[in-house]
Amino acid sequence: MQARFHRRPRIILSGLSGGSGKTVATLGLLEIWRRKGYTVAPFKKGPDYIDTAWHSLSAGRPSHNLDTFLMQPADILWSLDAYSRSADVAVVEGNRGLYDGMDAEGTHSTAELAKLIQAPVVLVVNCTKATRTVAAFVLGCKMLDKGVNIGGVILNQVANIRQESVIRSSVEKETGVPILGAIPRIKGLPFSERHLGLLPPEEHPRAIDALERLHKAMLDNIDADAIWNLAASSPEFVVPSIVCAEPVAVSDVAPRIGVFRDSAFTFYYPENLEALERHGAELVEISGLRERTLPQVDALYIGGGFPETHAQELAENASFRASLRREIEEGLPVYAECGGLIYLGESVEFGGKTYPMAGVFPVNFSIGEKPQGHGYVVFETDGQNPFFSKGTVLRGHEFHYARVSGYRHEEVTTVFNVKRGYGFDSGRDGLVRKNVLASFCHIHALGEKNWARVMVDAASSYKTCAAGAGSRGEAL
Template sequence: MQQESMDFPGIVIAALRGGSGKTILSIGIIAAWKNLKKIVAPFKKGPDYIDAGWLAMAAGRPCYNLDTFLVEDKQILNSFYTHTLKSDIAVVEGNRGLYDGLDAEGSTSTAELAKLLNLPVILCIDCTKSTRTMAAVVLGCVEFDPTVPIKGIILNRVAGSRHENIVRKSIENYCGIPVLGAVPKLKKQNFPERHMGLIPTPEHEWANDSINAALKMAKSYIDLDALTKIACDVSFQRPSAITHPKSEIRNPKSVRIGIIKDSAFQFYYPENIDALVAAGAETVFISPLKTNKIPPIDALYIGGGFPETHAKELSENEQFRNELKALAEDGLPIYAECGGLMYLGKELVLDNKSYQMAGVLPVVFGLSKKPKGHGYTIISIERENKYFKKGSEIRGHEFHYSYVLEWKGNDEDLVFNMKRGNGFINKKDGICYKNVLATYTHIHALGTPSWAKSMVSNAISYKKIKKTGQTS
């Protein structure tokens, strides 16, 4: 792929490990630049939805995921370029440690993404109970792979001025890299966590206050001018030919695809919704927490989320549950991921109390205190279905604490074989019933482009059947 140089400012914020505070620092830096009237394009490395939601809120615009396991490098570059066109500066938040990847070679790591994008790395280091040793750690990161452009350091959780001075001088003397800020240990926890990380923005009662606290932190403790100068000293390589999904439908937006989206079901990549629109669909958002009726639609997409934290409300909305089940029985194409899979089940059992779900699928779910599936997935499509071609292979990721308590279906109903990951049960996933396909795996539309086309094609078929009065 031929490339031409395009100067575009941006940074990758990385850390030595997960839990170092880089997400809150990223939120603060984005909010601070936005406060300075810059249009910030936020990105999240990896498949995470929750951090991306916070970055999006801080920027006031969608955050896009850059995941080199799920999506090919060419599409990563296309996505980065496309979503920075109308912005002034980009912030890419890494995940885990800088060099952590799928294997000993560090494939799919934050470092590899930084090199792909040709962006400078700002390393966030947790200085808790450490001083000069942090210089040795930073020097190790620099020399581990000299092609990774580590251009600045932000100290986090410093205990005081004496602590800061020792660490700052050690790093600048031994590593020759500027320290751009020193953030003290925060006395107030503005970003509470639970089993999947930060509490998502739709469920955080004081989300705006938290963003403002991060903004104040960044303005007080980070040299934003120096950070901006580093961000501007790059030359992002623009792909010579940008590819965009094109509608193959003769009458664009001739079908309506419903998307269940609220604080119970909030895990959606913006790219997935964009892909449905590009394929020719009109999207309509629906919330079982706010309405008891489903509007006229030709297909339904139910993403992941936290049905367990809204089980009572979901169970009490009997009219919505019954209508959803009736539509499934009628042949409505429904694609569901993780939390959506749980909602399509018969029951959800929490603390020995049962909550009725939609009852589309003959499965009862429970909730564990430890993850039952966490990581990337590779799936082989073993059986015929209306969403993925038999014999093909797709990539995704899973992260769930729920598990199967009771399953009254058949092995023939499971169309996925898990080559990597846990799946639904016995290394199988993808429950297929009529025009419903439900799975624990989340997919990314840029990595699985056939998905959006199949959704729209299924919606068109369903609409034609309903129009002619045939049964599905």
Template sequence: MIASREKIPGVVIAGLRGGSGKTIISLGITAAWRARNITVAPFKKGPDYIDAGWLSRAAGRPCYNLDTYLCAQSVVQASYLAHSQSCDIAMVEGNRGLYDGIDMNGTTSTSELAKLLDLPVVLVLDCTKSTRTMAAVLMGCMQFDPDINICGVILNRLAGKRHEGKVRANIERFCNIPVLGALPKLKQEDFPERHMGLVTSEEHEESDASLARARQVALDNIDTDELFRRVISYKGHGLPVVDNARQDAIPSVNTEKKPKAATNNFNGPPNVTIGVVRDSAFQFYYPDNLEALKNLGARIKFISPLSQSDIPDVDAIYMGGGFPETHAAQLSANQAFRDNLKALSRKGLPIYAECGGLIFLGESICLDDVVYTMAGILPLRFGLSKQPQGHGYTEVEVVNENPFYARGEVLRGHEFRYSKVLSIDYGDTAMAFKMTRGKGILEKKDGFFKDNTFGTYTHIHALGTTCWAPSLIAQARRFKASGPQIL
């Protein structure tokens, strides 16, 4: 399956650390190429929704996440091949430092992904208060793993032309690597940040203007034409087919611009409608997750507790993460929606919620000593901390019977949150997961469920947790078969 697809040229934009400027540079290059009628397939390395959302907007097409912890290497390769087929070039934004992974071998690192996909790397160098040392750092990156092809560097956060000249001269003399761009320090207003990174593109009031600014910065300071030529001409070693015991291949990935009719491999009613809660408060969804539901015959209907009081006729609800804390007053004020959701939950409507969705299922969230009422489905009360309360990859074992996962299953996911549980009322069997990696809701437990409602801090990726979409569809079909529900 992998070998039958043509590999599209691509580039990995990497840095020496997180916060080095990779995202804005990736956005600018993507937008600049798109403005020149180059079709760009955007990808984000690692578990990330915010940067991926900006990349999707810059490219004008979905951005897919590539993660070798959440998914088997063969699945990551197949995803890259499938989702770049109709494009001229692929843009892969790395995360953290080039060689940073979860162990001494660099597992899950950006460098591992670059080798897996056989892509050249452009390294972003934050040159703040440094000149000749940048050449030494670059030389170290080049020699640390000779199999990584660093095809160029982009200098970032330069203090001026004199600073730029010194850094350029040292890199050209000692490293023999082309400097493809040099950026001055940029104003933060174009891409403001908050506790979980950049403000999302959905919430940014002038996101199109910010992308236009990033595009102009790239055109003014980066040789995007030369970068394109270097990426297109990169021969590489050919994409190897890997064999990974965790999973053999990607589920059917739709490479057409228009969705294909999904096949139905389940008994019962042929189609169900999944309500997906998506607005500026809840926007953390992997495209692969929604596509997995569609591929199994589901219709997707978007709903919003910010703008709707009634919940449309759906057979299940999927609530992703986001920022309910920044919309707490508006969510709390919409009592009609909260009451309707709670009533449907009590009638057995399958509800699956992650992180921000979990908070909304709880009783309240306290922000600056003000308590905002949430849906009240699960007996949880939340607050917000100034420091991350859970950050990184997770691994869970399913230890209790629940509506969505079989006991004994081991799932991989991730969590990133500043929220914390202030109080909870639960029994020994009310949480499905035992955390073998990560923090979860409380005491290394996660996956709080009641009736057919399930809330968890662990985000999953449908191509890695392949049981998730079929399980949600099966629950939706059971609910639909039970007959109409009258509130």
């Protein structure tokens, strides 16, 4: 097979820490380039759903995640190439600080990703109450790992012209790194935050207007042409071939997999949905907020999101919850992550009120003020379940504020041994009932390549059993 080369311009926007302004700068750049007529492929380093949702809205195309913990290097290079092939440029937003990773060596950091994809880095620096010290920060980042190409700096939260002038002079003199933008303190940018970060665009009352205002604020403060030239300096790399890119034999009759997609359930990696379709599934979008009964499907995928902020609406839709329980009792395969697990519990307490949920698992949840699980996880499968064989080790991430406030231990079976992370309770996760598997873990299809195939196989088996029996059958 002839080697393919990736030659697209690409850039990474990183920072000194979380809260540096990376997302604002990234969205500003996406807005500027898109409005100039360029096709921009957005990416996010790390396991993030909300930033990617804003990227997607701004760029007019899906944003994809690049994560060196969840994926192998070959998967990342393939993904970058595949999802930017039809674009003019790729923009990658980093996470946390440039060198922040899982350990003192910065393993799985944005810097590690930058070296892997051979992309120049633009540092976004919050300049609040600082001048020449900014040069020290930039110089430190430049010298810590000379394999990282720091090609420019965007100053953020600049108080006035004098501060900008002093910082610009000191950074360029002491480091040789050019200043590619200076974003002033902007009052009233309409990007609200809550417990998991930015308010998702699906729930933002004026998301398009927010991006319009951001574009106007960024247009005169970012040197987009200089950043473009920096991105264009990226060297080519050989695109590896990976398993998920190979053709898959599919059945003539596609099983229907329902996907909960509304403002309550928005956390899905595009690659996961694409993998299900590639293995032959027909995806059917379902809303637990609007639909009165569950439509006929052969399996369900319930992702994460914010069921707690929609708890009253979900609770009021009693007919839908009842129909879901009936189908589960008849053996419907269901795979649920995080918010999906909460929805399948008995109740959720949020804002001082308790709301009934689907009642599949005898578990009560409450949403606190601090994260209960936050970070990468490693789970080992040690019990029977519909989707993963015993011994399977899953790598994923968890990020939630949900606490298990009570459950009937004798009625809850778990099949995941938590090797890293918090999980459901007492070092366990992966709740199983009938053909349902639910956990706090979010997985990525490029990292867990068998998941989509097994999910579609379960749906196909259920479809076949139902057709043979003339009705929905027993658990598989």
